Amino acid sequence: MNNGFFKGNLVDLVPIDLDKDPENISKWDCDSEFKRQFDIVPAVMYSPILSKEWYEAASANGATMIIQTTKEKKVIGVIELDGFDWAARSAWVGIGIGEANYRGKGYGTEAMQLILEYAFQGLNLNRVNLNVFAFNTRAIRSYEKCGFRYEGTQREVIYKEDQRWDIIDMGILRSEWEERQKIWEREPVEWVQAA
Amino acid sequence: MNNQSLFQGKTIHFTAVDPEKDAAQISSWTSSPEFVRRYFDGFFRTYTTVEVKKLMKEKLKKADESRQDYYFAIRENEDEKMIGILHFGWIMLSNQSAGFDLYFSDHNAFEKYSNEALKMALRYAFMELSLHRLCLILPSYDEESILLYERAGFLRETQSRQAVFHNGKFYDQLTYGILRPEWKKLQVEVQ
Structure with a gap:
């Protein structure tokens, strides 16, 4: 745990490579399932040039990082901590696993755990929040695993497939995150020593 | 078509925000942490008239280009004085x-004009923007506003x-x- 905030077992969080990554991200744009889970606006294609500009701006404003597998160093997604309120010590987080084969296998969950550790231990935040579309049940399960709690439902925000969809708000407080660390810490330490 | 004005009310009316004319007044509002945090630039400090002018121009330019934000100055009918700002975002x-x-400049303006301003804002949202849903964010300590919006059906x-x-x-x-059906139901009940 002392080799920096951004190193996990399955994934590392690394800076965006503005030359290479926009191309990957443009590829994910063609996956409409991904687009619909990632953003509320109509799914459109962004050119690699515009993608690059967008990520240049995003990484300058907040903490936007690429999720990369530790083993084969594959770029599989993106995670972003932004919207900082330094008086309330709060921020929001957004995450997307663009590579379809890497969904539902714990990669995103670990990336989220890494960014929460960074938020609470590195930036001294008191709270992190997120929005998730109600149809994205896999993501909701992952956020619950990370300790996020349900904080309400914004009704009928999204209008797609001729239907209205809700957005779920979730949040985690520093005190809740710290409680969970106590539970998590015990087992991994013993496991590492045994190995 | 219902030709009742969207922008002209009994006691107030909506106009464009004019950075040249309105900056000094908005600058005076920035001594309120409430205004800066909720409606202006997030980071609480005071902003000079020159800074406000520049920031408002940037905000309005961005709004004009993206069409994802609309700003209205709320002015008294009597003397054109700006007593608040209505902003549609997201x-x-x-x-x-x-x-x-x-946003209202002070408690007096809130008491006097909030009902009519909200009524006009809702009509604009549902009958002109043709929205299905409208939302806003409030801090839990602002009990006065909570009451205003709950009474209006939020x-x-x-x-x-x-x-x-x-x-x-x-x-x-x-x-x-x-939601629009909820708002429409209330309109029928009022009449």
Whole structure:
């Protein structure tokens, strides 16, 4: 745990490579399932040039990082901590696993755990929040695993497939995150020593 | 077509925000942490007239280009004095959904004009922008505003714990939302 905030077992969080990554991200744009889970606006294609500009701006404003597998160093997604309120010590987080084969296998969950550790231990935040579309049940399960709690439902925000969809708000407080660390810490330490 | 004006009310009317004319007044509002945090630039400090002018120009230019934000100055009918700002943001026409803020310069203006301003804002949102949903964010300590919006038919939808820091303490942040069918039902009841 002392080799920096951004190193996990399955994934590392690394800076965006503005030359290479926009191309990957443009590829994910063609996956409409991904687009619909990632953003509320109509799914459109962004050119690699515009993608690059967008990520240049995003990484300058907040903490936007690429999720990369530790083993084969594959770029599989993106995670972003932004919207900082330094008086309330709060921020929001957004995450997307663009590579379809890497969904539902714990990669995103670990990336989220890494960014929460960074938020609470590195930036001294008191709270992190997120929005998730109600149809994205896999993501909701992952956020619950990370300790996020349900904080309400914004009704009928999204209008797609001729239907209205809700957005779920979730949040985690520093005190809740710290409680969970106590539970998590015990087992991994013993496991590492045994190995 | 109902030709009742969208912008002219009994006691107030909406106009464009004019950075040249209005900056001095907005600068004076920046001594309120409430105004800066909720409606202006987020980071609480005072802003000079020159800074406000520049910031407002940038905001309005961005709004003109993206068409995702609309700003209205709320002015008294009597003397054109600006007593508040109405801002629609997070406008997503494809989802027929948007957020908004209503700011009043002081308590007196809130008491006098908030009902009419909100009524006009809602009519604009549902009958001109043709939204299905409109929402706003309020801090849990602002009981006066909570009452205003609940009376107008808004429903408390989310409660973000400890998301606001105000006068040395944490408070929750609330999302209030209203859907077009709910608003329309209330219009019939009023008549």
